[in-house]
Amino acid sequence: AQKVTQAQTEISVVEKEDVTLDCVYETRDTTYYLFWYKQPPSGELVFLIRRNSFDEQNEISGRYSWNFQKSTSSFNFTITASQVVDSAVYFCALSEASSGTYKYIFGTGTRLKVLA
């Protein structure tokens, strides 16, 4: 069965601390995509990154970095030197491309609070 687990319901950090948001997924497909989205207090989800199952290279974009490890079925997201504007709910998601049926699964989200 397909599943995305974000075990951290809420994390609080002080500004400038680094923080890692965990995402563990389950899938039987060999072709799949993983995503991270940010939902600020305004409510609109914003797409951050997509990785496909054949590309395990880590990615860095400014203060954001992502660590994809197929061996542990994890796709973790690290924010370096966090800022108050990073406060939001972050969702990890999984889509499967080879099963023939539509599957796009969101995790339950991790609420990040960055305190000034």
Place this chain on the structure above:
Amino acid sequence: DGGITQSPKYLFRKEGQNVTLSCEQNLNHDAMYWYRQDPGQGLRLIYYSQIVNDFQKGDIAEGYSVSREKKESFPLTVTSAQKNPTAFYLCASSPNLYYEQYFGPGTRLTVT
């Protein structure tokens, strides 16, 4: 300026009334989606559409209906059959069913 628009931002209705939520996109995306989000919860898929004139039920379609007569538009009707309609509704679109989705600002529906 490409994106997704949802209107209105806040909507209030009396119980027993049908209400239609608007969603328009100018990203030229084939796929569109409707999600429901309850306070402190994740997203639940109501309906999705891969192409014009075709749509499929998601995980919680009961009490909702959609149409996809134009590529740009995917309105959602919340019918009186939906038992707990008060929620935050998000519309999204994507180039295909498997890639990243782009979301609108959402409509917060309150039914009393």
